[in-house]
Structures are given as C-alpha cells and as structure tokens.
Amino acid sequence: MEDLKDRLEQALPVIRDGADAADSDAKFPTASVQALADSGLLGLTLPTEFGGLGGGPVDLVEAVSAVAAACGSTSMIYLMHLSAAMVTAAAPPPDGGEELLAGMAEGAKLGTLAFSEKGSRSHFWAPVSKAEVAGSGVKIAADKSWVTSAASADVYIVSSLGPNATGPMEPNLYAVPRVAEGVKIAGRFDGLGLRGNDSAPVRLDVEVADGARLGDDGGGFALMMQVVLPWFSLGNSAVSLGLAEAALDGAIAHASGSRFEHLDSSLSDLPTIRAYLAKSWTDLAAHTALLRETAAKVAAPDDSTMLAVLGTKAGCNEATLRITETAMRVAGGAGFSKQVGIDRPYRDARAGFVMAPTSDALFDFTGRALCGMDLF
Ligand SMILES: Cc1cc2nc3c(=O)[nH]c(=O)nc-3n(C[C@H](O)[C@H](O)[C@H](O)COP(=O)(O)OP(=O)(O)OC[C@H]3O[C@@H](n4cnc5c(N)ncnc54)[C@H](O)[C@@H]3O)c2cc1C
Numbered sequence: 001m002e003d004l005k006d007r008l009e010q011a012l013p014v015i016r017d018g019a020d021a022a023d024s025d026a027k028f029p030t031a032s033v034q035a036l037a038d039s040g041l042l043g044l045t046l047p048t049e050f051g052g053l054g055g056g057p058v059d060l061v062e063a064v065s066a067v068a069a070a071c072g073s074t075s076m077i078y079l080m081h082l083s084a085a086m087v088t089a090a091a092p093p094p095d096g097g098e099e100l101l102a103g104m105a106e107g108a109k110l111g112t113l114a115f116s117e118k119g120s121r122s123h124f125w126a127p128v129s130k131a132e133v134a135g136s137g138v139k140i141a142a143d144k145s146w147v148t149s150a151a152s153a154d155v156y157i158v159s160s161l162g163p164n165a166t167g168p169m170e171p172n173l174y175a176v177p178r179v180a181e182g183v184k185i186a187g188r189f190d191g192l193g194l195r196g197n198d199s200a201p202v203r204l205d206v207e208v209a210d211g212a213r214l215g216d217d218g219g220g221f222a223l224m225m226q227v228v229l230p231w232f233s234l235g236n237s238a239v240s241l242g243l244a245e246a247a248l249d250g251a252i253a254h255a256s257g258s259r260f261e262h263l264d265s266s267l268s269d270l271p272t273i274r275a276y277l278a279k280s281w282t283d284l285a286a287h288t289a290l291l292r293e294t295a296a297k298v299a300a301p302d303d304s305t306m307l308a309v310l311g312t313k314a315g316c317n318e319a320t321l322r323i324t325e326t327a328m329r330v331a332g333g334a335g336f337s338k339q340v341g342i343d344r345p346y347r348d349a350r351a352g353f354v355m356a357p358t359s360d361a362l363f364d365f366t367g368r369a370l371c372g373m374d375l376f
Pocket residue numbers: 080112113114115116120121122123124146147148149191194199351354355356357358359360361362364
C-alpha cells in the first residue's frame with residue numbers, strides 16, 4: 001500500500017509516547033488506539049467496499065510489526081481488532097453487519113475475539129459452551145478465559161457451539177456488543193507482559209439474535225481456519241518480530257554506548273557481545289524473510305499456504321523468545337534494572353507463543369502437515 005508508511009508515521013509517535021504508561025500502569029492505551037483510528041489504520045485490511053483501506057497480508061505484517069516495536073500492548077489490541085474485522089467481513093452478520101464493518105473500518109467500533117474458554121483452554125477451535133434456543137435466537141452461556149480489550153472493545157466475536165451442533169468442532173460465531181446485557185468482565189488481568197491490553201476473563205450469559213451469527217449454522221470452524229488462523233497467525237508473528245526488533249535495537253545501542261573506562265573500551269568491543277548481536281540479527285532477518293514470504297502466500301494461496309502459516313507463527317514466536325533473551329543477556333544488570341527499556345519487549349514477547357494456536361500445538365500441527373496427516 002503506497003501510503004502505509006505515511007499513515008504509520010502519523011500514528012507511531014503517539015503510540016511510542018503511551019508505551020511506558022501502558023506497561024507500568026497496566027493502562028489501556030486509549031490515545032494510541034485513537035491514533036490508529038485517526039490514521040485510518042484500524043481499517044487497514046478491510047475491503048474498500050466496507051470503508052477499509054483494502055490492504056493485504058503484507059501490509060498487515062508491516063503495520064503490526066511497526067506498532068509492536070513501538071508498543072506491544074497496542075499491537076495486540078490492534079491485531080485482535082483486525083482479526084475480528086476480517087472474519088466479520090468474510091461473513092457479515094445479517095443484522096447490522098455492514099454498519100458494524102463501517103464502524104470497525106473508521107475506528108468507531110473496536111473489535112476483539114472471545115474464543116478461548118476455561119473448559120478447552122488454548123484449543124480455541126473447540127468451545128465447550130453450547131448455546132440454547134431462546135425465542136428467535138440463542139442464549140449463550142460461556143466462560144471466556146481471555147479477551148483482549150475486554151472492557152474497551154465495542155464488539156466481541158464470540159464462539160460457541162450452536163443448538164444444532166453434534167460435535168465440538170461445529171462452533172458458531174456471533175457478533176456480540178460488549179454492552180449487551182449479560183456480558184460481565186469476570187476478573188482482573190495482571191500479566192507479565194502486554195500489560196496495557198486489557199485482557200480479562202469474561203462471563204457471558206447473553207441472548208443473541210440469529211441475525212448476529214457470522215456465516216452458516218455450524219460454519220464457525222471453517223471461518224476460524226480459513227480466515228482467523230491466517231490473519232491472526234501472520235499478525236501474531238509480526239507482533240513477535242516487532243518486539244524482537246525493539247529488543248535487539250536496544251541491545252545494540254546499549255552495547256555501543258556502555259563504557260569500561262578502566263579499559264578505555266565499550267561493551268561492543270567484547271567479541272562475545274558482538275557475536276550475540278550478530279546471531280540475533282541473523283535470526284531476526286531470517287524470520288522476517290519467512291514472514292514476508294508467508295504473507296505473500298496468504299495473499300495468493302496455494303497448496304503450501306497452510307503449512308507455511310502454521311510453521312511461521314511457531315518459528316517467529318520462538319525466534320523472538322531467543323532474541324529478547326539474548327538482548328537481556330547483552331544488557332546485563334542494566335537490562336534487568338529497566339535502565340535500557342529492553343525488559344518491556346522481553347516481557348511482552350512471552351505472550352505470543354502461548355497465544356493460541358500455541359507454538360507447541362503448531363509444531364505438532366506442522367509436523368502432521370509435513371507427514372500428510374490430518375491436523376485434527
Ligand atoms: C496476553 C494474552 C491475550 C489473549 N487474548 C485473547 C483474546 O483476545 N481472545 C481469545 O480468545 N484468547 C486470548 N488469549 C488466550 C490464548 O489464545 C490462549 O488460549 C491462552 O493463552 C492459553 O492459555 P492456557 O493456560 O489455557 O494454555 P493451555 O491450553 O493450558 O496450554 C498449556 C501448555 O500446553 C501446551 N499445549 C496445549 N495444547 C497442546 C497441543 N495440542 N500440543 C502440544 N502442546 C499443547 C501449550 O503450548 C502450553 O505450553 C490471550 C492470551 C494472552 C496471554
């Protein structure tokens with residue numbers, strides 16, 4: 001997208017300014033999300049027919065990683081919004097779907113995903129909650145274990161088995177306004193990282209019209225696999241690599257600027273330190289290239305796209321664990337004591353690999369795909 005850099009340049013200073021407070025005070029970065037809205041970036045990947053910018057997977061990766069390098073919490077809020085928007089665009093609910101999409105594109109309606117459940121943990125594709133028929137719609141009773149932007153989003157895309165489901169892999173997806181009666185934030189989030197993203201468990205006891213359903217009855221699994229999985233996995237990989245870049249840049253700056261006065265040398269004069277930086281740079285460059293290639297595959301899918309999507313999230317998440325760990329090692333006690341600001345991306349980076357599908361599940365899925373086995 002031609003003007004993506006300009007839009008990012010407009011939003012990033014605000015996002016950078018809010019990053020420390022989002023982390024230290026666990027404060028939802030309202031100004032940063034507004035900056036994304038003001039620059040049009042909340043509609044980045046939504047089709048132009050819905051008021052979006054019509055960007056593709058490569059644009060998503062560029063934008064999300066740039067936001068992550070500035071503020072991890074904002075980048076996850078952003079990614080959850082885009083994931084919710086893309087699945088809504090793929091199957092707009094008959095009741096107010098177009099209006100909702102226009103709001104999501106212009107930033108008037110912040111979206112998120114409410115998939116993970118207490119009963120099926122990270123296996124988000126298999127909700128244990130089962131909606132019951134209620135009037136002309138359904139009643140959903142579900143314990144959602146984590147919802148990003150829980151108290152700040154305008155709309156949740158909620159998974160639940162429908163009344164007609166015959167097995168755990170036949171969920172429905174519904175667009176549920178956060179202010180609907182029966183939506184209750186059921187706990188406080190006090191995370192290791194991404195502390196500003198307002199993730200929280202949510203208890204749902206809501207009545208939803210059939211017209212709020214995305215797609216066909218029982219069609220939620222296909223939407224999860226065909227839409228949410230590729231967009232979320234690319235974006236989650238981009239969050240990881242943006243955080244890795246921030247940590248590596250911080251480590252390089254620290255190594256170059258920190259002196260051993262008694263030796264008249266700097267940390268970067270130590271070959272061990274330089275080798276750590278070089279290995280991290282190579283790791284980051286390789287995974288950045290992999291992510292771009294996978295984004296291009298999602299834009300023009302072929303038989304190898306699913307394998308690439310699965311393996312790329314796991315690979316980027318794990319590379320980021322290594323890179324941020326190495327950055328902390330390079331920065332020594334200064335890193336540990338927060339002087340160089342590497343601790344924030346280090347802590348933020350520990351969310352990506354436990355976000356579903358988790359790295360470990362993905363390595364298994366990728367192995368299955370490689371061996372020609374069914375994923376489920
Ligand atoms: C910051 C943050 C924000 C989040 N935001 C959202 C959100 O907005 N919406 C939402 O729906 N969810 C969200 N989640 C939830 C997330 O997607 C996961 O569901 C959650 O992190 C899983 O945690 P758990 O303790 O239930 O994991 P568990 O399922 O208990 O996993 C524990 C361990 O077992 C491993 N494991 C599990 N299954 C397998 C398998 N099949 N093969 C190999 N290993 C396996 C995992 O890799 C992990 O290491 C968020 C999570 C975090 C941390």
